[in-house]
Amino acid sequence: MSDFIPTIGLEVHVQLKTKSKMFCSCSTDFGAAPNTNICPVCTGQPGVLPAKNKRAIELAVRAGLVLNCRIEKYSVFARKNYFYPDLPKAYQISQYELPITRDGFVKLSGKKIGIIRAHLEEDAGKLLHYIGSVPVDGSLVDLNRCGVPLLEIVSYPDIDSPETAFEYLKTLRRLLRYAEISDCDMEKGSLRCDCNVSVRRSVDEPLGVKTEIKNMNSFREVREAIAYEIERQKKVLSDGGKIYQETRLWNGRKGVTVEMRRKEEAADYRYFPEPDLTPIFIDEKIIEEQRKLIPKLPAERKEKLFEMGLSEYQVDVLVEERKLCDYFIAASENSNPKEVANLIITNLLGEMNKKRLDIEEVKLNPLFVGELADLKASGKISAQVVKRIFPQMFEKNIPPSQLLKNLNIVSDEGKLEKLVWEGISENSSAWEDYKMGKEKASGRIIGWVMKKTRGSSDPATVKKILERLKDEKDFDN
Ligand SMILES: [Zn+2]
Structure with a gap:
């Protein structure tokens, strides 16, 4: 089973460091009571209009620069249509054909990982499951995260091992945190990562069918999930089986990935340009301003x-x-x-x-x-x-x-000299060695004095005294 080559690409969603949401003025504060940071815009009420968050766009430009991407002068928002209970609008505003930045790379210790694109989008809400519990038996929805600004960073499938994926994530997080683009805190949901994994028998073969893994809660789990998935695919193929294009969930407790759903094609989302928002225009001035803010x-x-x-x-x-x-x-x-x-x-x-x-x-x-x-x-x-x-x-x-x-540090030389003499008589062989020119032997006597004074004497002074005593001895001889 060793003759398989893994191919891995990562999609990383980071929350941009803004005070308000992507298209309304609701707060993005983490940990607020459910459904308190919401308004008609982010809950998708009829007749409302979104407005672009300037800060989020600036941060996306800054991210593009940090990721060595080309910043597009003109980009547009697109509607990604799908129904889910935590998405009341039944579409997510994202970017599709014309993202704000593309074609970059992240440099690791041994190689470069290419970035296909980094685009803006809004987050969805969150379902809270209380199955079989009291007083609520069922699921509740918290829309606080609806409309929180995200940057989705899509890598090329340049990653060939779980370790490289781990290093890529750490490097990416460090860059985004340095430039104050995102906190990248997985525990608070400000960084999420989906992994696309496939294997093939040789580089001459086309890429194998890929699966997408979700639901990892730490970089360590990402590494474990990828390692598990590579082994699983190798085994399936070695046994003559077939890999299906599907989304799999990582179960951290059991350390396995499990099938969630067979993958929809991109066309299923029926993307189209968002009619309620004007395009994003980026000029040199914005780019230069952001460049200056990168430490x-x-x-x-x-x-x-x-x-x-x-x-x-x-x-x-x-x-x-x-x-x-x-x-x-x-x-x-x-x-x-x-x-x-x-x-x-x-x-x-x-x-x-x-x-x-x-x-x-x-x-x-x-x-x-x-x-x-x-x-x-x-x-x-x-x-x-x-x-x-x-x-x-x-x-x-x-x-x-x-x-x-x-602190009452023992630095009185007279007092110390008495202690040094005591140290010498307690460590006579070390003293003899020291006198013979073995510098290292002094350490035992100094150590003894330090111990005796419970560390509150000054080792440099002790050393000085010891040297003086030795020289006096030499003179006597
Ligand atoms: Zn809102």
């Missing part, structure tokens, strides 16, 4: 962080979130970047995690993190001291120097 993107930042000497892991963590990366840049401006990266990844993210805060909610001045990094890098304070003072710095936004004053 330095992850690929460029990665390069800069590598130049600063960070490890691949550190770069990956810091570049994931634009605001976190900005924080790192601010903190490392005049400080040791590797140490700043350590503090951010271990201590800052640790505190944020404990308190469930986003980087936007962090009050700690990045310059204080830089100051702490330099104290640590120069050996003036130990990792234990960092661990002790960081939560207070984080909580109260205080510079480390101020906290260290209150």
Whole structure:
């Protein structure tokens, strides 16, 4: 069964970051009580007229630029006709033959994934099922999401493995979040992904019949669903069976895809130009305005962080979130970047995690993190001291120097020298080695002193004392 080649294309729907819906002024706020963000337009009452959301169009242009697409000067909305209980109009306003942007690509580590098109459309509502429950037995409809602006990004079938699909989604999300086009939060429904999967025996054969998988709740599930579907199709074909063009639902609990419905052809939707909306005209001015709003993107930042000497892991963590990366840049401006990266990844993210805060909610001045990094890098304070003072710095936004004053750090050289002598007598063999020129052996004595003072002595001072004592010894000899 190994001689099959998978072909995967993804359709990603992202919610554009607007305050109001695509064609009316209703709020797009997540988590509002059911059917509170609705009006005659988004519930499809007779005689109402939609109006275009300028912001959504601008964000689509910005997305087109980030995705290396051509921005169309002229595009139109189209009606996609179908009936579903969460779509009271019985049609969805989308774009069909003339989308707002097309022909782009997303660059991954090893390859480029082509983008066929990215077009504007409105979301439908949501059905809430209460089957066999009290007091409601049946399904209810919440129309809050009706008319929420979406951008549908359709990739070419350039993806050949579940891992590449995963990397594509992560890269896409990072780009759209950096440019503040979408939050891309799958849990809140601001990113959804449908996967088209087919297999064939060789590249010389035409593409196999594809199935569409829906209903994944995370990127990890997308990867699992694709992997499952590839294996399923291989098995069906190996056993002499046939793949049908159909929509399949991912069942995360069981880890399988199940048939939902055999696919309608595109013509079934009877697309036609939306008569209630004028075409979208995009001029150079809008494109230039949007281009200016795009910050330095992850690929460029990665390069800069590598130049600063960070490890691949550190770069990956810091570049994931634009605001976190900005924080790192601010903190490392005049400080040791590797140490700043350590503090951010271990201590800052640790505190944020404990308190469930986003980087936007962090009050700690990045310059204080830089100051702490330099104290640590120069050996003036130990990792234990960092661990002790960081939560207070984080909580109260205080510079480390101020906290260290209150901490009673053992920095009195006389006191420390006595402790070092004690350390030497407790670790005599290390002392002998150290005297013989084995630099590393000093670590055991320094470690002993640090332990004795529960981390509140300054390792650099201890080291200095130890060196002095050794030199004095040499002189005696
Ligand atoms: Zn509305």
